[in-house]
Amino acid sequence: MGKILLRGRVCYMKTKTIKIKLPSWVEPFFKGAREFYTTLEDRMDFVIELSRKNIEHDSGGPFAAAVFNSKDGSLIAVGVNMVTSCGLSIAHAEIIALMQAQSVLKSFDLGAPGLPCCELVSSTAPCAMCLGAVPWSGVASLVCGARDEDARAVGFDEGSKRRDWVKELEIRDIAVTCDVLRSKAAAVLREYVGKGGIVYNGGLQTRK
Amino acid sequence: MGKILLRGRVCYMKTKTIKIKLPSWVEPFFKGAREFYTTLEDRMDFVIELSRKNIEHDSGGPFAAAVFNSKDGSLIAVGVNMVTSCGLSIAHAEIIALMQAQSVLKSFDLGAPGLPCCELVSSTAPCAMCLGAVPWSGVASLVCGARDEDARAVGFDEGSKRRDWVKELEIRDIAVTCDVLRSKAAAVLREYVGKGGIVYNGGLQTRK
Numbered sequence: 001m002g003k004i005l006l007r008g009r010v011c012y013m014k015t016k017t018i019k020i021k022l023p024s025w026v027e028p029f030f031k032g033a034r035e036f037y038t039t040l041e042d043r044m045d046f047v048i049e050l051s052r053k054n055i056e057h058d059s060g061g062p063f064a065a066a067v068f069n070s071k072d073g074s075l076i077a078v079g080v081n082m083v084t085s086c087g088l089s090i091a092h093a094e095i096i097a098l099m100q101a102q103s104v105l106k107s108f109d110l111g112a113p114g115l116p117c118c119e120l121v122s123s124t125a126p127c128a129m130c131l132g133a134v135p136w137s138g139v140a141s142l143v144c145g146a147r148d149e150d151a152r153a154v155g156f157d158e159g160s161k162r163r164d165w166v167k168e169l170e171i172r173d174i175a176v177t178c179d180v181l182r183s184k185a186a187a188v189l190r191e192y193v194g195k196g197g198i199v200y201n202g203g204l205q206t207r208k
Numbered sequence: 209m210g211k212i213l214l215r216g217r218v219c220y221m222k223t224k225t226i227k228i229k230l231p232s233w234v235e236p237f238f239k240g241a242r243e244f245y246t247t248l249e250d251r252m253d254f255v256i257e258l259s260r261k262n263i264e265h266d267s268g269g270p271f272a273a274a275v276f277n278s279k280d281g282s283l284i285a286v287g288v289n290m291v292t293s294c295g296l297s298i299a300h301a302e303i304i305a306l307m308q309a310q311s312v313l314k315s316f317d318l319g320a321p322g323l324p325c326c327e328l329v330s331s332t333a334p335c336a337m338c339l340g341a342v343p344w345s346g347v348a349s350l351v352c353g354a355r356d357e358d359a360r361a362v363g364f365d366e367g368s369k370r371r372d373w374v375k376e377l378e379i380r381d382i383a384v385t386c387d388v389l390r391s392k393a394a395a396v397l398r399e400y401v402g403k404g405g406i407v408y409n410g411g412l413q414t415r416k
Contacts, residue, residue: 002238002243002284003282004282006322013238013312014238015230015238015286015308016308017228017229018226018227018229018311019225019226019227019228020225020227021225021226026223027223030210030223035211075210075221076212078223083316086316087310087315087316088307088311088316089306089316089318089345090298090303090307091316095298098298099226099296099298100223102296103224103226103295103296104222104224105214107295108292108295108296108299109408115214127344128339128340129338129339129344130337132336132337132340132367132368133298135367136298136337136367137298157343160343160373162370200316
């Protein structure tokens, strides 16, 4: 059995059940959502508000995402950045929203027959990890607010992405729309940093 | 509040607590691990055996990963592919192993001061999503068995990766070692497909 020396103490390693619960303020926000978000701007506006609430409640970074039924704009699932609050580096808004949608629709493939046509709406263009997660999720489309460069401008690292990432998704039949309410989305990133929010980037600044 | 029509029934959407529990056979396997895995081959051999067990127990795809303390080879955490068994497209072996390690070490950054020097060992080179997750996790090194082309040869999609992905990690001070027990790792992929294991690729084959 594995054991390691951790801060001077011998610790025995064990397997864990990982539990990922949205911050408590999300449930009432989710329940208060409208029945339909007809336009892409409506959907993005909802997601930007979610990202702003995540700052207000100090529950994570300034990023939010949601999965909508693209046909009628009904809301299926939401996610916010929870890296610091749940202690998992993978807990980006898009990953959380996709897990929530798959859990509620009971399918690891959101493109499976009989399911609504799923659209991922993200307040900022996805980082390299979340971008890689998009094709596996089965969503049919991706909608982005702020650009990579807006996130980088305030110090966030988007990871190593191909320049032609939009085209790479489109080759896989995933429609991409960028710059939806971009300046409003980017303003939330600046607001977060302006308030002194932590710009963590995984191991990048702590590792030698 | 969101509601959608699902297979002819109106379903009200709600938020969920996501629980990710390793298959029950993993705990005894983990407890039976040696105290130290000194060489990279020792570590990979353990991970390949884990990937084979995942096939044997029919708990997911033929992929496994583990996090070791690279200094002495002690085992910190394990992960297996659980996409089909837990119904989440992000449940790749590397993602599970990283979540397990961060949960047990109580840090979203495995590179934080006071923690062991964390090494991610993966039975197959990571897909685009898992590759994107590596820098955020704080691991100091990555060790891979089978190559992308070995996974593709049996029908798995590795996603859109940059050709120079190894270099991109090295720029971030993450050491990469490829082809460790490659043929043994690739043999498990072929064994899985030979036994009729499902090669799912997210929405790719089900979406129009």
